[in-house]
Amino acid sequence: MKKQFLLLSAGVLAACSVWAQAPKVNFEKYTLPNGLKVILHRDTTAPVVAVTTLYHVGSKNEDTARTGFAHFFEHLLFEGSENVKRGEFDKYITNAGGALNANTSQDRTFYYELLPANQLKLGLWLESERMMHAKIEQVGVNTQREVVKEEKRQRVDNRPYGSILTEILKRAYREHPYRWAPIGSMDHLNAAALDEFIAFY
Incomplete structure (x- = not known):
């Protein structure tokens, strides 16, 4: 019992030490005239830029008769735009030496591009498109x-315990849209x- 207490105490002290050493991240936050909220952080330790866009849509x-739309749009919005041909979104990023991805939760949809620092305008342009x-x-x-059907087959239908989240949510929330x-x-x-x-768009 004494050993367990000492181990627990050491763990708590280590966690506090790490938390106390966490660097402060300085950033600017402002709202553009069109209502878009911007959070800007500058870190010059590496010549890269991250362009991220978070939509408060999940x-x-x-x-309730059309579930899956937010996640579906996460995929669909890589298809192209008026100025980006179908299938070209990824190519713009990879040809510039970058990487991109997205994810969706109950509350939001998040897109990001990681690019060489001199490609900031490209990332901003693609997100505006x-x-x-x-x-x-x-x-x-x-x-x-x-694509979404295949994702569901891989991550839910054909994975042991893959449906556990779905089962938990429908039991935990009777009326709430998290169900x-x-x-x-x-x-x-x-x-x-x-x-x-x-x-929906």
């Missing part, structure tokens, strides 16, 4: 519908018409 914002000029077309919907997982229902995505996707 699975909690979905219709995604935000303002995305093309919601049937070909993209059909493609990404299959379904962000991946949503494939039946809902299959039944949705193009107009419904356009309206």
Whole structure:
């Protein structure tokens, strides 16, 4: 018992020590005239830039008969825009030596690009295209519908205990929109018409 107490005490002290040494991150926060909130942090230790965009839209914002839309849009908004051809979004980033990805939760959808520092304008331009000029077309919907189905098969349907989150959520929340997982229902995505996707955007 004494050893366990000493180990616990040592663990608490170590955690406090790490917390006390955490560097302060300085940043600027402001709102543009169009309402977009910007958080800007400058770190010159490496010649890279991260452009991130967080939308306060997640699975909690979905219709109960159309679950999975927020996560579906995470995928769909890589399809292209008025000024970025279909399938070119990733190429712009990789050709510039960068990487990109996105994820969706109940509360938000998050996109990011990591680029060489001299490519900041590229990252900002691509995010503005995604935000303002995305093309919601049937070909993209059909493609990404299959991508999301495959993701669900890999991460949920064909994985041991893959459905545990879905089962926990539907039991933990009876009325709250957290009662379904962000991946949503494939039946809902299959039944949705193009107009419904356009309206969600």
